[in-house]
Each structure stands twice: as C-alpha cells, then as structure tokens.
Amino acid sequence: MCITLPFYQAALSTSRREVCPDENGVCPVCAADRSVQFSENNTVGEVVANISVQSGVTLRFSKENSDNPFRLEGNQLVAARVFDYEEKTNYDVEITCIETATGSQLPLVIVVLLINVNDNPPVFDQNPYYVRVSEITPVGTSVGRFAATDLDKPSQLYYTLISKTNFFKLRSPTVPDLLVETVLDYDKVNNVQLVLYAQDTPLTAKDNTASFTGTTTILVTILDGDNRPPWFQPCTKHDVGGALVCQSAGYTGRVVLNEQETGVLPLKPGPLYAIDGDSGINEEIMYSFLSGNDAGLFEINPNTGNISMLKPANVLGNISLTVLE
Structure with a gap:
C-alpha cells in the first residue's frame, strides 16, 4: 500500500x-x-x-x-x-x-x-620571453622556467622545445626549466630563437581525447664572457678544440748601434697594437714590458703600446722584448 x-x-x-x-x-x-x-x-x-x-x-x-x-x-x-x-x-x-x-x-x-570539460588551451604569460645568458655559463645550468597555465587545471602539462641548435634543452617533458646543453660561444652564435609548446595531454597519447596546445617564443641573447686574452694585431684565427685563438707572428724593428731612435720606434708589420679577444666586452688594453728591457733602453706607453728609445744601444745583437697586455 x-x-x-x-x-x-x-x-x-x-x-x-x-x-x-x-x-x-x-x-x-x-x-x-x-x-x-x-x-x-x-x-x-x-x-x-x-x-x-x-x-x-x-x-x-x-x-x-x-x-x-x-x-x-x-x-x-x-x-x-x-x-x-x-x-x-x-x-x-x-x-x-x-x-x-x-x-x-x-x-x-x-x-x-x-x-569540467577540457576546452581551454595552455597559455604562457609572455610571448616572447627574453633571456640573456653569458657564454661561460656552465652546461646544465638552468636559465629560467617557462611554465604555462591552463584554466581547466589539468593534473599535468607536457612541454616540447623546438630549436635549430642544440645549445638548450628542457629538464624534462613535464618540467619546463631551460638548461644549457652545450658550451656556448659568443663569437659563433650570439642569438638563439626557441619555440616552446605546452600540451594538456601526454605527448604520446594515442586515444581520441581532446587535446589543446599553447605556444611561446624564447629569444636568447648570448653575452660575451671574459674568457679570452688580448690579441696582438694582425693575427690569424684558429679553432683549437672548439676554442678560438688568434696567433700573432710578433713585431720586428731595427735601431743603429750607439744611436738613439727618436719618436715612436718603427715596427713591422705595423705599430704594436692589441684588442680584447672578448669583442663583446672590449675592455681597455694596458701595455707593459714583461722581459727583455733590463738595460732600460726602451719605454712603452701603457695606453697606446708605442715603444720609444731612452738611450742608444751599445751592444750589437738582437734584443727580444716581451710585452704584457
């Protein structure tokens, strides 16, 4: 009932x-x-x-x-x-x-x-991102984290990095830390463009689950590090084990026995001159004698590198001056 x-x-x-x-x-x-x-x-x-x-x-x-x-x-x-x-x-x-x-x-x-239905794409808060990295940054160093957000709040986002070089990589597909992957070289490459994708489903998913992707660009400027000595000019550049060196043949000049040369000592192939090997830093060069001037025959201008005689040479032979810059 x-x-x-x-x-x-x-x-x-x-x-x-x-x-x-x-x-x-x-x-x-x-x-x-x-x-x-x-x-x-x-x-x-x-x-x-x-x-x-x-x-x-x-x-x-x-x-x-x-x-x-x-x-x-x-x-x-x-x-x-x-x-x-x-x-x-x-x-x-x-x-x-x-x-x-x-x-x-x-x-x-x-x-x-x-x-909640998956209907929103991941979004990065900037596009592009700008990053500045010194060329002497150690391999494996993180230079930034570039995480996206998703209004659907999935448990995990998945990332893919696209680049024409192998200078940078992601820590993992789920951790968007940008790591230095190989030794950087300012003189070879000083600007790198990366494209970062964020996806709200696993990268290897094969089902028909709805999937959305967000994209951003990371523009990396590689800065010159203070890792090269000054280079005397002219010099010939060589790549030695991935490191760039500039070899100078040195300078030669002549003076007359028992005569004092006036003015700047003429040298070949040209005046004594050096530049900073780190062209992006280009620090001021200072010159001094390291050896060979024990008799005090010469002096060097610390700013210009010009060499002049202080007194005549009274010994016949070669004089070898080593200049420190």
Missing part, C-alpha cells in the same frame, strides 16, 4: 533520491536528487534533473530571476543556456512544489555541480 503524506512530512525526504514507495512505504509528493552533475558546454534545453511529483502538484522557481540559467518543463529541470565551468562551478536551484488543491508549498533545493 502506498501512503501519501502531508507536505510537512514529505519535506523530510528531500535530502536523498526518493522512490515511490520508499522503505517506509511513503510516497513523497515532490522529490529529486539533492545534487546532480552536469557537463559544461551543454546544449540549451538539455535535461539537468528529473523531479518526482505527485498528481496535482506543480513546480515553480522559488525566486523570480530574469537571468535564471535554468527553466522548468513539466517535471524536468533543463538548461536555459550553455554553462562554462571556468565561470562558475555550481548552482543552487531553489524550487517550490505547490499542491494545487490545498495551496500547500514544499521547498526543494537541487545543487547542480558542473563537470
């Missing part, structure tokens, strides 16, 4: 999904699941929840709201618009059940929990 209770008794049964009759033989006049799950990106008119009502009972929303995202169609709660999880994750729908014969009313609340 099915017994219909008055509204004040039936209200006790709205906290769970009701069946008629329930375990107590009671038929609630108005009942529904207390909470329902509903996917975002739905179609308008899609059924959100079914409401069980007895004969002679009508439904209406407890509060009039012109912007109500739901509507009632008979005993069904349906979507009046397309929902977006990133905008709002849940709704409390307040409904009043009205018994037509007596006018008695029963409140009914359905909590609609939106299900």
